[in-house]
Amino acid sequence: MKEPIIVGVTGASGAIYAVRLLETLCAAGRDVHLSISPSGRDVLRHELKLDVDLNNFDTSRLRLSGESTDTTLHYYHHQDFMAPMASGSFLTAGMVICPCSGSTLSSVATGAASNLIQRAAEVQLKERRKLILVPRETPLSLAHIDNMRRVTEAGAVVLPASPGFYHDARSIDDLVDFVVARICDQLGVEHALTKRWGER
Secondary structure (H helix, E strand, O other): OOOOEEEEEOOOOOHHHHHHHHHHHHHOOOOEEEEEOHHHHHHHHHHHOOOOOOOOOOHHHHOOOOOOOOOOEEEOOOOOOOOHHHOOOOOOOEEEEEEEOHHHHHHHHHOOOOOHHHHHHHHHHHOOOOEEEEEOOOOOOHHHHHHHHHHHHHOOEEOOOOOOOOOOOOOHHHHHHHHHHHHHHHHOOOOOOOOOOOOO
């Protein structure tokens, strides 16, 4: 049994990356533990027209395609500090914050956890487990750059939502898949989302 993967969705633009990542992880048969911040909910609504009730969240509202019958998508409220992911005793295969807002990046960099997503990230760092942050802010301020340096020094991977164009991209979906593929590579999750450099 493979250990679960934590996904946090926060208030940066790029909700499409989060939903595609959840689809890919579920299709790969991975258990996913999900938490969404209030700003993350707002971006899901604005960008994808998905209405999410954080207090009574039905995961089927995400309309994930390709979900495996062997996988489970667990949801936890962003203020539920009794959730398994809030403790280092809960073993995971890694955590992704996608998209990662500037304020979430700042909280992770300074160890100032005020919600479950930030606390779970703090746990990943202290337990020396994989933590992937997917910022989409542009341009970057000096504070953003300094916080990225801090989290990198602490052991996190900063993976900006910056798609490549060398894989014969023909659609927005292709560009989204490029970023999600890089996230999955970091997690060791097999996928066939994009061609790799040198593949025909």
